[in-house]
Amino acid sequence: MKRTIWITGVNVIDDTAELAEASQERTVFTEEALLIEAASLTIRQAARSGLKPAALAVGVDGVVEGWQETFFKRVLVDGPLGASPLEFPFTSPNALAARLSIRFEIKGESLTVTSGSLSFLKALVHAAELVRGGIAEEVLVGGVARGKVITLLVGSGQGEFCLEDFGELGGAEQSLYSIGESFGAFTRALGNVRSCEFSEQPIVSFGDSFGSSVYFRFSETSL
Amino acid sequence: MIKRVVVTGMGIISPHGAGYSENLKALNEGRDSISEITLFDSSSCRGTTGGEVRGFSFDAHLKRLRASRLDRSSKLLLTAFEEAREAASFSTGGVECPVLLGTTLGGMISGMKYHGAGLKNGFEHISPAPLVDYFAHTHARNLMNEYGLSGESLTFSDACASGAHAIGRAFRMVRSGESVIAVAGGYDTMCEFTFAGFNSLQAVTVSKCRPFDRDRDGLALGEGAAIFIVEEMEHARRRGAVPIVEITGYGSTSDAYHITRPSPDGDGARRAMEGALNDAGIDASKVDYINAHGTGTVYNDLMEARAISAIFKKSTPVSSTKAMIGHLLGGAGAVEAVFTIMAIKGGFLPPNINLRNIDPGIDISITTESDCRAVVGTALSNSFGFGGANASLIFQDLTEVGI
Numbered sequence: 036m037k038r039t040i041w042i043t044g045v046n047v048i049d050d051t052a053e054l055a056e057a058s059q060e061r062t063v064f065t066e067e068a069l070l071i072e073a074a075s076l077t078i079r080q081a082a083r084s085g086l087k088p089a090a091l092a093v094g095v096d097g098v099v100e101g102w103q104e105t106f107f108k109r110v111l112v113d114g115p116l117g118a119s120p121l122e123f124p125f126t127s128p129n130a131l132a133a134r135l136s137i138r139f140e141i142k143g144e145s146l147t148v149t150s151g152s153l154s155f156l157k158a159l160v161h162a163a164e165l166v167r168g169g170i171a172e173e174v175l176v177g178g179v180a181r182g183k184v185i186t187l188l189v190g191s192g193q194g195e196f197c198l199e200d201f202g203e204l205g206g207a208e209q210s211l212y213s214i215g216e217s218f219g220a221f222t223r224a225l226g227n228v229r230s231c232e233f234s235e236q237p238i239v240s241f242g243d244s245f246g247s248s249v250y251f252r253f254s255e256t257s258l
Numbered sequence: 259m260i261k262r263v264v265v266t267g268m269g270i271i272s273p274h275g276a277g278y279s280e281n282l283k284a285l286n287e288g289r290d291s292i293s294e295i296t297l298f299d300s301s302s303c304r305g306t307t308g309g310e311v312r313g314f315s316f317d318a319h320l321k322r323l324r325a326s327r328l329d330r331s332s333k334l335l336l337t338a339f340e341e342a343r344e345a346a347s348f349s350t351g352g353v354e355c356p357v358l359l360g361t362t363l364g365g366m367i368s369g370m371k372y373h374g375a376g377l378k379n380g381f382e383h384i385s386p387a388p389l390v391d392y393f394a395h396t397h398a399r400n401l402m403n404e405y406g407l408s409g410e411s412l413t414f415s416d417a418c419a420s421g422a423h424a425i426g427r428a429f430r431m432v433r434s435g436e437s438v439i440a441v442a443g444g445y446d447t448m449c450e451f452t453f454a455g456f457n458s459l460q461a462v463t464v465s466k467c468r469p470f471d472r473d474r475d476g477l478a479l480g481e482g483a484a485i486f487i488v489e490e491m492e493h494a495r496r497r498g499a500v501p502i503v504e505i506t507g508y509g510s511t512s513d514a515y516h517i518t519r520p521s522p523d524g525d526g527a528r529r530a531m532e533g534a535l536n537d538a539g540i541d542a543s544k545v546d547y548i549n550a551h552g553t554g555t556v557y558n559d560l561m562e563a564r565a566i567s568a569i570f571k572k573s574t575p576v577s578s579t580k581a582m583i584g585h586l587l588g589g590a591g592a593v594e595a596v597f598t599i600m601a602i603k604g605g606f607l608p609p610n611i612n613l614r615n616i617d618p619g620i621d622i623s624i625t626t627e628s629d630c631r632a633v634v635g636t637a638l639s640n641s642f643g644f645g646g647a648n649a650s651l652i653f654q655d656l657t658e659v660g661i
Contacts, residue, residue: 090512091512095415096393100369100392100393103366103369103451104373106451106455107369107370107373107451108373108377110450110451110454111370111373111374111377112377114302114454115300115302115303115450115453115454115457115458116302116454116458117454118451118454118455118457118458119458120455120458120459123455123456123458123459124517124518124644124645126451126452126455127362127415127417127644127645128362128394128415129415129416129417129643129644129645129647130517130644130645132416132512132645132647133512133517133644133645133646133647134517134645136512136513136514136645136646137514137515137516137517137646139514140514141512141514142511142512142513142514142525142526142529143510143511143512144510144511144512145416145510145511145512145645145646145647146414146416146423146427146510147414147415147416148412148413148414148415149364149393149394149395149413149414149415150395150398150411150412150413151393151395154395157412161412161427164430164436168430168434203409203410245395245399245411246408247399247410247411
C-alpha cells in the first residue's frame with residue numbers, strides 16, 4: 036500500500052530577517068545562520084504535532100561557490116598557506132547539512148543535492164522517496180540560495196499539505212533560472228492549493244535550462 | 259515488489275591507470291601510485307605527494323561536446339563511463355536512464371581558472387565560460403548530452419561519501435522498480451585549492467599514507483572516477499547483459515557530531531554498516547572482506563576500527579586501498595566500490611600497503627600482503643565524509659546469492 040506523504044512547517048527567510056535562534060550560534064557564513072533559523076522554526080512547528088526529523092535532505096546551489104570564492108581569493112593571493120582552516124570545510128556543500136545534523140541531532144540519512152536551480156526541489160523529491168520507501172518517517176528538507184533559505188518537513192505523520200504524487204516529468208510549466216526562484220515558486224504553488232477548491236489538484240511542474248524537471252501534486256489537509 | 263539489483267558494467271580511471279584490467283593488476287600487487295604532485299606547485303605545503311592520474315590524454319571522439327572546453331573532471335567521468343557502457347553493452351542513444359553522480363569538487367579546476375583570471379585581469383574583462391563547468395551538476399549533464407541519455411540527473415555532494423550515496427540511491431531506485439537501469443558513480447580531480455584546504459587542516463601526510471598504522475600522520479589526496487551500470491536483474495537478462503555482482507545493501511547515517519572530525523566512538527559508522535547489513539538481510543559473519551574508508555588520519559582510522567570491532571568478528575579481513583591511490587574524495591566511494599568488486603571477482607584481498615606497526619588501539623585484522631588469495635563472496639565498502647556523512651554498500655557474488 037502506498038504511504039501518504041505530508042508536508043508541514045514551510046519557512047522561507049532571507050538575510051533581512053531577525054535571527055532569534057541562530058544569533059546564539061557560532062556561524063561562519065550568513066546562509067548557515069539563516070538555515071539554522073528556518074530549521075528551528077520548522078522543527079518547532081513540527082514538534083507541536085509530535086513530529087521529529089530523523090533524516091535530512093538539503094539542496095544547495097550558488098551559495099557554496101560564493102564561499103569558495105572567499106577561500107580561493109586567499110589561496111590565489113597568498114598561496115597555499117593563505118588557506119583558512121575555518122573556511123575550508125564550508126567549501127564542501129554538505130557543510131550545511133552537517134551543521135543542521137549537529138545542531139538538531141539528526142542522525143539518520145543526510146544527503147546534499149547540488150543540481151542547479153532544481154536542487155531544493157530534487158532534495159524534496161529525494162526526501163519524499165525516503166518516506167515512501169519507509170527509510171525515514173520524517174525528513175527535514177532545506178534549500179539554500181545566496182541570502183535566502185527554505186525549510187520544511189516531509190513525513191508520514193499528519194501535516195499541512197498532502198503530497199499526492201511527485202517525480203520526474205518531461206516538460207515543465209515553470210522554468211527556474213535559480214534555486215532562489217524555486218522557493219517562491221514552490222510556496223506560491225502551496226498557496227494556490229490553499230486558496231483554490233479543486234476536485235483534483237493539478238500537477239505543478241518545474242524545469243531548468245538543461246531540460247530536467249520535477250513535478251508535484253498537492254492537496255490541503257483539514258489541519 | 260522488491261527487485262534484485264545487479265551491476266552489469268563498470269568503468270574506472272584512478273592513479274593506478276585507466277581501465278578495469280590495469281586497476282585490477284595494480285590492486286592485487288599492491289602498487290604504490292602516490293608520487294610528487296606535478297599538476298600544481300605544492301612545495302610550500304606540509305606534504306607534497308598525491309595520487310594523480312598520470313599520462314591522461316583524453317582522446318575520445320566526442321559527438322556533441324567540445325573536448326577543449328571540458329573540465330578535467332568531465333574528462334575523467336566520460337572516460338570511466340565509456341568503459342562501463344561498453345562492458346554492459348549499453349546502447350545509450352535516446353534511452354531514458356537516470357544518472358546519479360557524487361562529487362565534492364565538481365569542476366573546481368575551472369573555478370580556480372576563473373577566479374585566477376578574474377583577480378589578474380578584473381572579473382569584468384574575463385570570459386564567464388569556465389563558470390559553466392565549475393558547477394557540480396554540469397558534469398552529469400555533459401555525460402547525458404554526449405550520450406543522448408534522458409531522464410533524471412542527480413548530483414550528490416556529501417564530501418567523501420558522495421560516490422557511495424550516488425550508487426546507494428541508484429540501487430534503491432532499481433530495487434523499488436522506479437527505474438530498470440541507472441548510471442551511478444563518483445569523480446573528483448586533484449585541485450590546488452582542495453590540497454591547500456586539507457593542508458591548512460594539517461590533514462595531509464608528510465611521509466606516506468599509512469592507514470591503521472601507529473605512526474600514521476595523514477591522508478594523501480588523489481583523483482579519479484568510477485561509473486557503474488546498475489540494473490534490474492531480469493532487465494539485464496532480457497537484453498542479454500551479463501550480471502557481474504549483486505548489490506544487496508546500502509546504509510547511510512549522519513554522525514551529528516562535528517563539522518570535520520568523526521564521532522570518536524564510531525557510532526555513525528557502525529550504524530551505517532549495520533544499516534547495510536540489515537538492508538541486505540545478512541549477518542555480519544557473512545562478510546568476507548571490508549574495504550575500509552581508512553584515510554590514514556588519526557581520527558578516522560581509530561573511529562572506523564572501533565565501529566568494525568563492534569559488529570564483525572576479529573578475523574574479518576579489512577584493508578584500506580587509499581595508501582595505494584590516495585583519497586579521491588567524491589570519487590572515493592565509487593572507485594573503492596570497484597576495488598571491492600574486484601576482490602570478489604578476482605578472489606583476493608587487496609593489500610593495505612605501508613602498514614608497519616598497527617596502532618595498539620586498533621583490534622581488527624588488516625590485510626597487508628599482496629596477491630593474497632581468498633574466496634570473497636560478500637564484501638562491504640565504507641565511505642565516511644566531512645560533516646559526519648556515512649555510507650556503506652554491500653556487494654555479493656552471484657553464486658553467493660544463488661544466481
